[in-house]
Amino acid sequence: MNKEDEHTAKTTEWPEGWIQVKVPLPFSLRWVNSYLIPEETGGYTLIDPGLHTTEAESVWEMDGRKHGIFPEDIRRIVLTHQHPDHYGLAGWFQERSGAPVLMSGLSHSYAVRMWGEERTMGQEWSELFAAHGMPEELLEQVGTHLESFVSQVSPQPEVGYLPLEGTIRLGGRDWEIIHTPGHASGHLCFYNRELRHIICGDQVLPDITPNVSVIPGDPDRNPLQSFLNSLKRLSRCEVEMAFPGHRNPFSRFAERIMELNSHHTSRLAELESWLEQPQQAYTLCARMFGKRTQSSIHQLRFAMSETLAHLFYLEAAGRIFSERNESGIIYRR
Numbered sequence: 546m547n548k549e550d551e552h553t554a555k556t557t558e559w560p561e562g563w564i565q566v567k568v569p570l571p572f573s574l575r576w577v578n579s580y581l582i583p584e585e586t587g588g589y590t591l592i593d594p595g596l597h598t599t600e601a602e603s604v605w606e607m608d609g610r611k612h613g614i615f616p617e618d619i620r621r622i623v624l625t626h627q628h629p630d631h632y633g634l635a636g637w638f639q640e641r642s643g644a645p646v647l648m649s650g651l652s653h654s655y656a657v658r659m660w661g662e663e664r665t666m667g668q669e670w671s672e673l674f675a676a677h678g679m680p681e682e683l684l685e686q687v688g689t690h691l692e693s694f695v696s697q698v699s700p701q702p703e704v705g706y707l708p709l710e711g712t713i714r715l716g717g718r719d720w721e722i723i724h725t726p727g728h729a730s731g732h733l734c735f736y737n738r739e740l741r742h743i744i745c746g747d748q749v750l751p752d753i754t755p756n757v758s759v760i761p762g763d764p765d766r767n768p769l770q771s772f773l774n775s776l777k778r779l780s781r782c783e784v785e786m787a788f789p790g791h792r793n794p795f796s797r798f799a800e801r802i803m804e805l806n807s808h809h810t811s812r813l814a815e816l817e818s819w820l821e822q823p824q825q826a827y828t829l830c831a832r833m834f835g836k837r838t839q840s841s842i843h844q845l846r847f848a849m850s851e852t853l854a855h856l857f858y859l860e861a862a863g864r865i866f867s868e869r870n871e872s873g874i875i876y877r878r
Contacts, residue, residue, distance in 0.1 A: 556608050557793075561716055565794065566608055568595030570630055572843055574791050577630045580744065581614065585717035588620035591644070592744060593790060594634035597697045601634060616641035622702070623713070624648035625746030626729035627656040629694045631790060636700035646702040649724070651731025653704045658762065659691070660698050667691040669761035674849055676873045678825030686842040707733060720744075725779065727772025728755045730763055734779065741785040743798065748775055749787060751795040754808055758850030759857055769858040773809065776802050809855075816855050817864055823877040826852050 555576075557565040562583040567576040580592040595601050609615060619642040622635050627648065635646045659666045667688030675684055707713065709724040713735060720735040725748045735744040747755045757772045765771055784798035795801070812833070819829060830838060830845075830852040837844045856876055859865040867876050 555604055556611065559794070563716070563788075564608075564612060564614075565788070566595075566604070568601050568604055568634075569598070570596055571598060571600075572841075574630065576791070578788070578790055578793075580788060581612075582716045584620060584715075586620075588618045589614060590621045590623055590715055591619050591638060592623050593625055593631040593746070594622060594638050596630045596633040597637055597699065598633075602637070605634070618642075619644045622646045623707070623715075624652065625734065625744065625790065626732040627652035627659075628729055628747070629698050631746070632656060633694075633698045636698075636702035639702045640700060646704050647707050648704055649709060649731035649733055650706040651709075651726075652729065652733075653706065653731075655730050655760070655763075656698070656701075660695050660701065664695075666761065670846070673759070673761045673853075674827070677849070677853065678827035678873055679849065680827070683842065683845065687846060690842045690846065709733070723778065723782075725775035726765060727757055727768050727770075727775045730760065730765060732775075736782050736784075738783075741783050742788065743779075743782060743784050743786075744788045745779070745790075745798075747790040748772075749779065749798065749801055749805065750789050751787075751792045751797075751801060753791065754805065756847050756851055757809075757854045758847065759853040760850070767857055767861050769809065769854045770861065773806065776805060813855055813859060813864075816852075817859055817878065820865055820876055820878045823868075823875045825873060825875055826856055829856070829876070 555567045559565060564581040566579040568579050569576050577593065577595050579594050582590045584590055619638055622638055622644050624632055624635060639646055658664060671684045671687045674687060707722060711722050712719045713722055715735065718737050720737045723734040723736055725732050725734050728747050732746055732748060734746060734748055757769050759768060780799065780802050786794055786796055787798045788794045816829060830849050833852055834848040838848050860867055865876050865878055867874050
């Protein structure tokens with residue numbers, strides 16, 4: 546089955562009655578995985594419902610009828626993290642089901658800053674990128690692009706908070722809550738030792754590398770270090786099947802963690818080698834990501850934020866240094 550056929554088959558049934566729903570996305574990731582987990586008291590817990598688009602609504606209505614699941618059957622909505630492709634339909638489902646929405650407090654704080662009535666993140670992101678050399682004509686698109694997501698995460702849900710450590714009952718079993726920051730502030734994974742299953746959100750993906758971004762105003766000033774620390778913590782879990790936010794569930798969890806570590810080790814060394822001459826982050830971003838920086842402002846924002854994450858890591862490690870001149874912030878070895 547090729548990737549197009551996989552996407553056409555929008556639901557997959559897994560053991561213990563789990564249903565994986567591939568909720569479509571209007572950008573290159575193509576879909577996000579939502580999981581319906583039947584509960585011992587009846588109904589379902591819904592993990593990460595997807596981005597709020599007309600197409601996503603249609604998929605949920607069609608697949609709900611296919612499996613005999615209706616809004617009133619959703620008893621809880623649990624979010625691994627706050628990114629719009631995971632969070633966006635939470636309020637829509639809450640309105641129809643009355644179900645509580647649960648996520649970490651750190652994740653919800655980001656969502657409020659990003660999409661709340663007093664949001665300022667678009668301006669903050671533009672200022673951050675301007676200081677690191679992004680051209681004015683591109684900066685003008687950043688705020689507009691971020692604002693376009695507001696409709697795709699509305700209505701905003703009322704949220705209850707999950708702890709960063711502890712357990713959550715899913716499908717009649719206790720699952721460990723594991724705080725895994727780096728890809729997103731407050732990102733949570735859920736691990737069951739008996740099944741050796743993990744719901745890993747976007748922390749570990751089977752054949753793509755999770756984005757690690759510097760977020761303006763975020764207290765975590767070294768998100769790549771946080772991401773690598775989270776991988777180290779997850780490497781202690783014995784996992785036979787991982788249920789990720791993108792692509793399909795997979796078994797080679799430990800190997801994938803090693804591959805992600807190797808990827809970032811190589812990328813850091815490459816970036817450091819380019820700094821024999823002082824350069825700005827935007828120039829380095831264009832060299833590192835190539836055509837991705839030209840394809841869309843969506844891709845450019847991720848690429849620029851990830852370049853900064855690697856530069857911040859190298860500077861914190863004392864491997865490179867930054868200074869400010871009339872052009873903005875410059876990095877050198």
